[in-house]
Amino acid sequence: MYKIMLVDDEAEVREAIRESIDWPRHGYEFAGSCANGAEALGAILDIRPDLVLSDICMPLMDGIEMTKHVARAAPDTKVVILTGHDEFDYAQQALRLKVHDFVVKPITPRELRALLDRIKLELDREAEERESMARLREQLQESLPLLKERFLECLVQGSIGEEEAERKFAYFGLAKPIPPLVAISVDIDQLDDHSRERWENNPELQRYAAYKIALEATEHRSALVFRTKEERVVALLSGIAEDSDEDIVQLSETIRRSVEKYMKFTVTVGVGTRCASLGELPCSYEASLSALDYRFLLGNNRVIRLQDLERPASFSCPPDYEWNRKFASALKTGTHRETHQLIEQFIGQLKSSSLPLEVCYVRTQSMMIDTVNSIRELLGDGGDWLRQLGAALQNIDGFHRLEDVEAWLKNISGEAIRLIAERRSDLSQLQVRSAIEYIEQRYQEESLSLMDICNHVHMSKSYFSTLFKQHTGQTMMEYVTRIRLETAKTLLQAEPPIKTYDIAASVGYGDPQYFSVLFKKHVGVTPTEFRDAATKEPTA
Missing domain, CATH: 3.40.50.2300 (Response regulator)
Structure with missing residues (x-):
């Protein structure tokens, strides 16, 4: 109303x-x-x-x-x-x-009523507009913290001009930073299973916890602390004294230790370079992010300052062909211990090298490619597993530390050794099965020899003999003898009776006397005694 x-x-x-x-x-x-x-x-x-x-x-x-x-x-x-x-x-x-x-x-009353109805519609519209405006103001107030963070993020990224920055500082009620300036970036390290459970698998809650720690650590300093869209916490320190480099590192250490002690997870802090004006602030911020990238070499839970990691402009980086050869050999021979030692050796050399980070990435990716190629040569191009390896190579940025690369390499080398062993076992079974089929087809031939069978399966006598016994529990000639004598037993029970020397010839023995001696040695009776005992058995 x-x-x-x-x-x-x-x-x-x-x-x-x-x-x-x-x-x-x-x-x-x-x-x-x-x-x-x-x-x-x-x-x-x-x-x-x-x-x-x-x-x-x-x-x-x-x-x-x-x-x-x-x-x-x-x-x-x-x-x-x-x-x-x-x-x-x-x-x-x-x-x-x-x-x-x-x-x-x-x-007239009618005209007045029409006038009143028209004005009511206007009042309704204005009331709705006021309500909408009130909602907008309320939403704006709720969004101010986020808008402030986006402004500060644009400031350190260099995507906002100085005049607009001046207006925004006033709008958000922020004190304008006074040069010299330094940006430090705090990034949460990867969590283990225990930490994920403690934080209910909620990265936003962790980021807020790190943000609060950074706020408390910089409470008595001239600093602006905010969170970025990339889930980092950034602190802009202003009015930095000339001799305060160690003080900044100490502040960063305080943030790192406090997060680890009170929040039970770890962060890495990247310290940017000193800059002399607000316009140079993006350079300091970029340096802090570059320092964070060195976690790949140095690992998690530390303060990293880019100035401490400067490398000489010239360096030598020859490819390690000998390492590749040894690693491929270790894969083929299936020695887990040797492959792990070689991987640890490679990672250790990178960590202690003076190579720029970009070169370490290239060396790591090259090594991963060589590893996959070695596995492919042994296993072929098929299978989902190798396709997954290829996908991992395309996303090397997913490996945040050399320790991650080391774990990945050990895992795939172990899996490759297992698959190679399975492949060898499958191939061995096929070769033994092929040899048995050949024996069953040719056992009647008196000239059948171990060399004939080895030539058939394209293997050396020593290796085939070992492989055959592993799969059957018998030597090849023991197996041939058993097949021949089992066949002879069947023939000795045939009706009408077959002469012993004919049976001997049909199972690969040209000398009937030798056949009789061999039969008695393995069966315990002569062929004749075996036939007589079989014919005396009562029929069902």
């Missing part, structure tokens, strides 16, 4: 208008009526109506004068002039005073 007041010096007019309108039906609450502008002004300031219907010519204070005061004291109150005067000068004054409408009497 909108409050409405009526101002007219004629009581009959006031009563007639009041009685002719069903105010609630049109969305209004009739808040009262007054006989002149002076009386009405006091009531308006007290009641604060949304709409005033007023005559112009009234004693003590006319409608025009009243409207002037209302415009200053209650600007949200709309005034509609209802008057019998249609002179042009009245209309001009009313327009200058921003009177909402100027209606010439007489006005």
Whole structure:
């Protein structure tokens, strides 16, 4: 409901208008009526109506004068002039005073109702706009901390001009940093399973914890602390003294140790270079990020200053062909211990080298490629596992430390050794199976020899003999003899009886006497005795 007041010096007019309108039906609450502008002004300031219907010519204070005061004291109150005067000068004054409408009497109840409905729609729209604006202001207030962080992030990235920066410092109520300046970046290290469980696997909660630690550590300094979209915490230190480098490192150590001690996870702190103006701040910030990258070489949970890591401009980096040869050999022979020692040797050499970080990345990627190629030569190009290795190579940035690369290399070399061993075992079984099939097809031949079988499977006699016994538990000739004698037993029980010397010839023995001696040695009886015993057995 909108409050409405009526101002007219004629009581009959006031009563007639009041009685002719069903105010609630049109969305209004009739808040009262007054006989002149002076009386009405006091009531308006007290009641604060949304709409005033007023005559112009009234004693003590006319409608025009009243409207002037209302415009200053209650600007949200709309005034509609209802008057019998249609002179042009009245209309001009009313327009200058921003009177909402100027209606010439007489006005019928129907016309007045239409006027009231139209003004209500306008009041509804304005109320909705005010409500929307209030919501926006509330949302803005809620977003101010985030907007402040995005401003500071743009500042250190160099994507905002100095004039705009000046305005934003004032808007957010921030003290403008005084050179010299230094940026330090705090980045959360990778968590172990215990730390993830402690922090409910909530990285935002961890980042806030690190942010609070940084705030407390810089509480008594001239510093701006904020969080970036990349989930880092950045502190901008200003007014840095000339001899304060060690002090900055000490502050960074305080942040690192406090996070580890109280929050039970670790961070690495990158310290940027000193800069002499706000415009140079992006250089200091970039240096702090570059320092963080050296975790790849130096590991987690430390303070890293780029100045301490400067390398000479010239360096030598020959490829380690001997290492590659030894590693491929260790993979082939399936020695886990040797492959692990070689990997540890490679990682140790990189850590102690004076190579720039970019070169270490290249050496690491080259070594990973060589490793995958060695595995591919042994296992071939098929299989999901090798495709996964290729995908890992394309994302070397996912390895944040050399320790991660070391663990990955040890894992894939171990998996490769396992697969190579399985492949060899499968191949050995195929070769032994092929030899057995060859024996079963040729055992009747008296000339069948170990060399014949080895030539068939393309293996040396010594290696094949060892492999055959591993898979069957017998030597190759023991296996041939067993096949021959088992066949002879079957033939000795045949009807009509087959002569012994024919049986001997059919199972690969040209000398019947030798066959009989061999049969008795393995079976315990002569062929004849075996036949006689078989024929005496009762039939079922």
